Amino acid sequence: MKIIVDVMSGDNAPLELIRGVKASAAENPDVEYIMVGDSDIVSKIASDNEIDISQFELVHSTEVITMEDDPLSATKGKTDSSMSVGLRMLADGKGDAFISAGNTGALFTGASLIVRRASGVRRAAIGAVLPMSPPVLLLDSGANINVTAEYLLQFAVMGSAYMRTIHGVEKPRVGLLNNGAEETKGTELQLEAYKLLSACPLINFVGNVEGNMVMRDKCDVLVTDGFTGNVLLKSIEGMGKMMLLTMKDLFYKNPKTMMAAMLVKSDIADIKKKFDPSEYGGAPILGIAKPVIKAHGSSKEKSFKSALRQAIFCARTGMAEAISGDMTELSRLRKEEKAAQKVSEEN
Amino acid sequence: MKIIVDVMSGDNAPLELIRGVKASAAENPDVEYIMVGDSDIVSKIASDNEIDISQFELVHSTEVITMEDDPLSATKGKTDSSMSVGLRMLADGKGDAFISAGNTGALFTGASLIVRRASGVRRAAIGAVLPMSPPVLLLDSGANINVTAEYLLQFAVMGSAYMRTIHGVEKPRVGLLNNGAEETKGTELQLEAYKLLSACPLINFVGNVEGNMVMRDKCDVLVTDGFTGNVLLKSIEGMGKMMLLTMKDLFYKNPKTMMAAMLVKSDIADIKKKFDPSEYGGAPILGIAKPVIKAHGSSKEKSFKSALRQAIFCARTGMAEAISGDMTELSRLRKEEKAAQKVSEEN
Numbered sequence: 238m239k240i241i242v243d244v245m246s247g248d249n250a251p252l253e254l255i256r257g258v259k260a261s262a263a264e265n266p267d268v269e270y271i272m273v274g275d276s277d278i279v280s281k282i283a284s285d286n287e288i289d290i291s292q293f294e295l296v297h298s299t300e301v302i303t304m305e306d307d308p309l310s311a312t313k314g315k316t317d318s319s320m321s322v323g324l325r326m327l328a329d330g331k332g333d334a335f336i337s338a339g340n341t342g343a344l345f346t347g348a349s350l351i352v353r354r355a356s357g358v359r360r361a362a363i364g365a366v367l368p369m370s371p372p373v374l375l376l377d378s379g380a381n382i383n384v385t386a387e388y389l390l391q392f393a394v395m396g397s398a399y400m401r402t403i404h405g406v407e408k409p410r411v412g413l414l415n416n417g418a419e420e421t422k423g424t425e426l427q428l429e430a431y432k433l434l435s436a437c438p439l440i441n442f443v444g445n446v447e448g449n450m451v452m453r454d455k456c457d458v459l460v461t462d463g464f465t466g467n468v469l470l471k472s473i474e475g476m477g478k479m480m481l482l483t484m485k486d487l488f489y490k491n492p493k494t495m496m497a498a499m500l501v502k503s504d505i506a507d508i509k510k511k512f513d514p515s516e517y518g519g520a521p522i523l524g525i526a527k528p529v530i531k532a533h534g535s536s537k538e539k540s541f542k543s544a545l546r547q548a549i550f551c552a553r554t555g556m557a558e559a560i561s562g563d564m565t566e567l568s569r570l571r572k573e574e575k576a577a578q579k580v581s582e583e584n
Numbered sequence: 585m586k587i588i589v590d591v592m593s594g595d596n597a598p599l600e601l602i603r604g605v606k607a608s609a610a611e612n613p614d615v616e617y618i619m620v621g622d623s624d625i626v627s628k629i630a631s632d633n634e635i636d637i638s639q640f641e642l643v644h645s646t647e648v649i650t651m652e653d654d655p656l657s658a659t660k661g662k663t664d665s666s667m668s669v670g671l672r673m674l675a676d677g678k679g680d681a682f683i684s685a686g687n688t689g690a691l692f693t694g695a696s697l698i699v700r701r702a703s704g705v706r707r708a709a710i711g712a713v714l715p716m717s718p719p720v721l722l723l724d725s726g727a728n729i730n731v732t733a734e735y736l737l738q739f740a741v742m743g744s745a746y747m748r749t750i751h752g753v754e755k756p757r758v759g760l761l762n763n764g765a766e767e768t769k770g771t772e773l774q775l776e777a778y779k780l781l782s783a784c785p786l787i788n789f790v791g792n793v794e795g796n797m798v799m800r801d802k803c804d805v806l807v808t809d810g811f812t813g814n815v816l817l818k819s820i821e822g823m824g825k826m827m828l829l830t831m832k833d834l835f836y837k838n839p840k841t842m843m844a845a846m847l848v849k850s851d852i853a854d855i856k857k858k859f860d861p862s863e864y865g866g867a868p869i870l871g872i873a874k875p876v877i878k879a880h881g882s883s884k885e886k887s888f889k890s891a892l893r894q895a896i897f898c899a900r901t902g903m904a905e906a907i908s909g910d911m912t913e914l915s916r917l918r919k920e921e922k923a924a925q926k927v928s929e930e931n
């Protein structure tokens with residue numbers, strides 16, 4: 238198996254990303270890694286830091302898409318960027334998954350345009366694994382600000398396939414993020430989506446899920462529009478961070494509390510790990526014909542290694558193929574439904 | 585000053601609410617309380633529990649609006665409910681503020697229809713005080729699922745007046761909840777609202793605020809539609825609760841961690857207090873001509889007393905009058921702007 242890695246994009250590129258690849262390779266001797274980036278820069282940084290990268294294939298690219306670049310212009314204009322070159326290699330079958338810590342919008346756009354969506358997928362979605370126990374896959378988490386009920390139905394099917402293949406959840410429970418539990422809640426979008434989700438035999442829809450229930454093991458997949466998903470994801474991240482800071486303040490207050498901290502040191506480390514984004518790897522872009530993983534922009538060695546682990550797992554389990562299969566089935570069902578509806582309307 | 589209290593609505597009515605009134609009265613000898621409810625039931629419960637309520641005026645009502653009632657039908661149909669009777673008394677000048685722990689939608693609808701909105705207010709909004717330091721007023725927190733940019737501008741002006749009068753913030757910073765910091769972020773609603781908020785001289789607009797920045801002292805007033813506001817509010821509540829449970833689990837793990845817990849007992853109590861909704865009183869309904877406070881449906885003595893404190897404070901500081909004044913000014917400004925726009929379009 239080959240993983241194509243954009244080592245030029247992200248806040249800590251290329252050094253931390255090269256370190257991440259090296260660490261991942263040490264754990265996965267059966268995986269090949271192809272680094273894409275400016276070969277002079279990558280080679281120099283590696284040798285300056287005494288990292289032996291001779292085991293990896295290095296594909297040269299001259300440009301870098303920055304965080305400030307406009308997604309569409311960057312995808313169309315910077316054709317020799319590490320991101321675009323890597324995506325083309327994935328599209329051409331030169332690897333089994335692609336990973337980048339770069340501009341989220343550009344990666345989403347590039348994946349959709351270069352690697353292309355799986356058949357029947359109207360919009361790809363960026364999934365975010367929320368730090369709950371068990372984990373909850375939120376999608377869309379920010380790529381699609383405006384969605385239709387039909388998109389939400391597709392997100393539900395794609396998210397279910399992901400949780401089944403990657404997390405081994407047999408019948409993932411799908412929840413619709415809403416402002417109340419009753420099926421009459423929400424805007425037009427939620428009302429329509431509720432009907433579509435309820436009627437779909439491919440998923441295990443469990444109804445509306447409120448913001449305070451996301452943490453309470455109510456669903457495995459949570460679907461929503463990218464605007465609300467982004468607000469939810471960030472508020473959860475923000476509260477998690479605030480929690481850790483509050484605990485830190487508590488324990489650093491005085492000698493007595495510092496003594497208490499000594500007694501629970503390892504337990505606090507566990508909690509920290511639970512809320513640490515670097516443990517969570519990357520965000521999968523679902524609905525693309527092949528696995529594309531977005532690593533966090535601020536990825537360092539450890540978090541990039543986690544994201545690489547996820548990319549490997551996506552390729553190994555056939556995640557993208559599972560989604561393609563279910564989406565083909567969904568398209569067939571929806572066509573049948575619409576045909577049946579047309580007949581009943583004509584009669 | 586007279587506070588009108590619906591003692592029949594809410595999960596723990598009437599006993600805990602009567603207790604709350606009694607506790608509030610002990611702290612505020614200069615305030616009069618008028619209890620509205622079934623006088624037989626209220627008197628019996630009070631005497632059964634040895635609570636002397638002879639100092640309070642008791643106004644009889646025969647019906648109760650339940651949590652399941654449809655807001656509009658209940659407001660129009662249950663005219664002799666404790667909520668409707670209390671709201672009419674407030675409208676008729678028989679008290680200075682009204683408080684209820686009942687059906688949020690019914691209270692919102694009843695307040696708008698019976699007490700009526702302040703002049704120029706298109707939609708009232710339910711404010712929620714988020715447990716940040718310093719506190720952040722979120723509005724709308726759930727009453728208005730669909731809003732326009734003009735509503736958001738009004739929410740910003742009303743929220744600013746509230747934070748000025750109640751929390752003594754001189755120039756409250758207003759943030760627009762969005763999925764990114766740049767002014768190009770969001771749906772049509774946020775794009776349009778950003779323009780209106782930027783141009784308004786009555787408020788101190790500080791730009792877009794993301795979900796993870798709400799906790800980081802970026803704004804005093806956060807405006808959004810009721811759908812997103814509800815999701816944000818509940819996710820913050822849910823994460824706060826999860827945090828307290830995680831800490832509890834941490835300290836109850838084994839004898840060593842329990843020893844640590846002993847050392848930080850009082851500090852944990854402080855954190856608990858910080859995230860305890862019962863410390864936060866009620867949610868003000870802003871834009872109504874007189875103060876109407878929504879206490880939490882599950883209010884007990886302590887939390888109801890906090891909500892009563894807020895009602896007293898709203899009445900004492902002239903919060904509703906401050907909002908009315910600013911809204912009159914906003915209406916004048918908006919008329920001028922529209923007239924100027926018309927002239928420039930004609931030329």
